[in-house]
Amino acid sequence: MGVLEGKKGLILGIANNKSIAWGVTKSCHREGAELGFNYLGDALEKRVRPLAESVNATLVEPLDVSDDAQLDAFFAAVEAKWGQLDFMVHSIAYADKNALKQPFSQTSRQAFQQALDISAYSFVACAQRAARIMSPGGAMLTMTYLGAVRSVPNYNVMGVAKAALEASTRYLAYDLGEHGIRVNALSAGPIRTLAASGIGDFRTLMTKAARGSFLKRNVTQDEVGNAACYLVSDWASGVTGEVHYVDTGFNVGVGDPGES
Ligand code: NAP
Numbered sequence: 535m536g537v538l539e540g541k542k543g544l545i546l547g548i549a550n551n552k553s554i555a556w557g558v559t560k561s562c563h564r565e566g567a568e569l570g571f572n573y574l575g576d577a578l579e580k581r582v583r584p585l586a587e588s589v590n591a592t593l594v595e596p597l598d599v600s601d602d603a604q605l606d607a608f609f610a611a612v613e614a615k616w617g618q619l620d621f622m623v624h625s626i627a628y629a630d631k632n633a634l635k636q637p638f639s640q641t642s643r644q645a646f647q648q649a650l651d652i653s654a655y656s657f658v659a660c661a662q663r664a665a666r667i668m669s670p671g672g673a674m675l676t677m678t679y680l681g682a683v684r685s686v687p688n689y690n691v692m693g694v695a696k697a698a699l700e701a702s703t704r705y706l707a708y709d710l711g712e713h714g715i716r717v718n719a720l721s722a723g724p725i726r727t728l729a730a731s732g733i734g735d736f737r738t739l740m741t742k743a744a745r746g747s748f749l750k751r752n753v754t755q756d757e758v759g760n761a762a763c764y765l766v767s768d769w770a771s772g773v774t775g776e777v778h779y780v781d782t783g784f785n786v787g788v789g790d791p792g793e794s
Contacts, residue, residue, distance in 0.1 A: 536566030670714025748783030
């Protein structure tokens with residue numbers, strides 16, 4: 535019997551089969567969860583729906599996390615369909631491509647606000663609505679990156695958004711802990727995805743991450759998916775407020791040793 539057997543979970547942020555959210559989906563489906571998904575606009579529905587159907591999803595609804603009315607409608611649909619929610623995975627981020635290309639010191643107010651809104655506040659917005667339909671034992675998870683705690687070249691405003699996301703994780707974990715709900719973040723090493731394509735010179739980042747990691751390679755989508763599955767399952771029942779690194783050990787070391 536799978537560790538998520540009998541549980542209903544939302545996975546937010548599938549763009550395509552390269553998405554980290556898809557890695558999470560594969561693991562959670564294998565472990566027996568009943569799954570629900572969002573999509574951002576009609577164009578994305580065409581890509582998300584077939585993936586969702588391939589794992590027998592019972593809920594696929596539109597949701598732009600920057601829109602409160604859509605958030606309300608989405609979680610109302612979840613409540614109407616499922617009644618109760620056991621876990622939620624938030625795998626969503628956005629920053630303006632031009633803002634990411636500029637030196638961080640040149641970030642505009644508008645680009646800063648948008649990156650923080652979609653990449654950090656949206657987790658709070660989803661969590662407050664999800665918590666209303668979660669019982670003790672419920673779990674929430676978001677995806678973060680090392681750029682939250684280190685200055686990573688080209689990560690720029692997204693690093694600041696991830697710092698806010700990680701702090702939000704701790705405050706949500708504090709608030710929701712008394713209701714028996716756990717909240718964690720998973721810090722993944724670099725993986726080639728649509729969102730990653732917005733980060734300048736991502737190829738070099740991946741090469742350096744592999745060289746500087748203890749396992750001497752990049753992490754895979756499936757490895758992140760499996761760790762996410764553990765964090766939302768009862769196996770992690772004593773874990774909350776954490777940032778859990780799944781990066782083949784890169785964050786613990788001293789970084790890229792160079793080519794010698
Ligand atoms: P991805 O496949 O592009 O997923 C990002 C998702 O966010 C997409 O589905 C995107 O939808 C969605 N999104 C953006 N704005 C949204 C909005 N307003 N409302 C709803 N959804 C919205 O890339 P990914 O790499 O898997 O990213 C997933 C998460 O992992 C992100 O938080 C990312 O920062 C994090 N992460 C990624 C890496 C990496 O190296 N790839 C490493 C560590 C952490 P659209 O495509 O339609 O815009």
